[in-house]
Amino acid sequence: MTASEEKFTRQTLLDVQPLTPSLFTLRATRDPGFRFRAGQFARLGVTKADGSTVWRAYSMVSAPHDEFLEFFSIVVPGGEFTSELSRLEAGDTLMVDRQAFGYLTLDRFVDGRDLWLLSTGTGIAPFLSILQDFEVWERYERIILVYSVREARELAYQALIEGLAGREYLAEYAHKLQFIATVTREHHPRALNGRITHLIENGELERAAGVELTAEHSRVMLCGNPQMIDDTRQLLKARDMQLSLSRRPGQVAVENYW
Ligand SMILES: Cc1cc2nc3c(=O)[nH]c(=O)nc-3n(C[C@H](O)[C@H](O)[C@H](O)COP(=O)(O)OP(=O)(O)OC[C@H]3O[C@@H](n4cnc5c(N)ncnc54)[C@H](O)[C@@H]3O)c2cc1C
Numbered sequence: 001m002t003a004s005e006e007k008f009t010r011q012t013l014l015d016v017q018p019l020t021p022s023l024f025t026l027r028a029t030r031d032p033g034f035r036f037r038a039g040q041f042a043r044l045g046v047t048k049a050d051g052s053t054v055w056r057a058y059s060m061v062s063a064p065h066d067e068f069l070e071f072f073s074i075v076v077p078g079g080e081f082t083s084e085l086s087r088l089e090a091g092d093t094l095m096v097d098r099q100a101f102g103y104l105t106l107d108r109f110v111d112g113r114d115l116w117l118l119s120t121g122t123g124i125a126p127f128l129s130i131l132q133d134f135e136v137w138e139r140y141e142r143i144i145l146v147y148s149v150r151e152a153r154e155l156a157y158q159a160l161i162e163g164l165a166g167r168e169y170l171a172e173y174a175h176k177l178q179f180i181a182t183v184t185r186e187h188h189p190r191a192l193n194g195r196i197t198h199l200i201e202n203g204e205l206e207r208a209a210g211v212e213l214t215a216e217h218s219r220v221m222l223c224g225n226p227q228m229i230d231d232t233r234q235l236l237k238a239r240d241m242q243l244s245l246s247r248r249p250g251q252v253a254v255e256n257y258w
Helices: 080-085 121-132 135-139 158-166 196-201 204-209 226-237
Strands: 008-020 023-029 041-047 053-059 068-074 093-097 114-120 142-149 177-183 218-224 252-256
Touching (some): 041 068, 041 080, 053 080, 053 121, 068 080, 068 121, 114 226, 121 142, 121 218, 177 204, 196 226, 218 226, 226 252
Parallel strands (some): 114 218, 142 177, 218 252
Antiparallel strands (some): 008 023, 008 093, 023 068, 041 053
């Protein structure tokens, strides 16, 4: 099989940055033919010591217009994929499936005024891609990015989030974004304390955002921990907010990471 017939391309890692012992970011070259919509994921492949290849889904952090691909990864102790991935360094090869996948994209919603982006851990990745793309800023009046982590040191991409307002193409829209961090296992002066579900139940999240979660105005994307997603979906269902399907447009879109 020639390289052009393979289902994947071989990219080169440009940079690998540890954030904590169990979180790191990686940037790789991008094949010019690799197209994706903000919010989608790629399938990444790494070669194990025995020569076999292992593949996993990874949301793009980078925007569709960036020349590089950026990813944000957990290190699962003993994890088949992340044990290998976390050993890689700049200059090493990363395999990337030629096709991008996933439906955590803005076209899932036909209308709405406020966009809520609710994430746990590395689940913030697709939202960073969406926020670096232009469409979301035009479509919504308010964008509320919620980022839940256990410890404050796990809050990644703070400079990127703060820097969105300084980007020339977003300058006139930046006031639309509200960033709410929540830390579950310690108190932090610039974050709420508690799980997303708890903060919805006790009203704290809406108070912090200054806007209510309603079926009429809110569109909600959920990404990361499947338990958070299930529990949040139940809470939203009680407010008449349903999963958005092509045959029945709704208010909620989700991506479970495991
Ligand atoms: C659509 C999609 C997009 C994804 N995007 C990302 C991403 O951008 N960044 C990322 O780090 N992972 C992402 N994942 C998870 C990723 O595919 C792998 O599960 C992860 O790399 C661990 O692989 P592993 O082989 O080391 O462990 P696995 O055997 O795959 O997982 C072992 C266990 O680790 C836990 N786990 C897996 N992934 C995570 C995670 N991200 N955060 C916390 N606990 C986890 C779960 O309990 C899981 O059962 C995504 C998954 C899906 C389905």
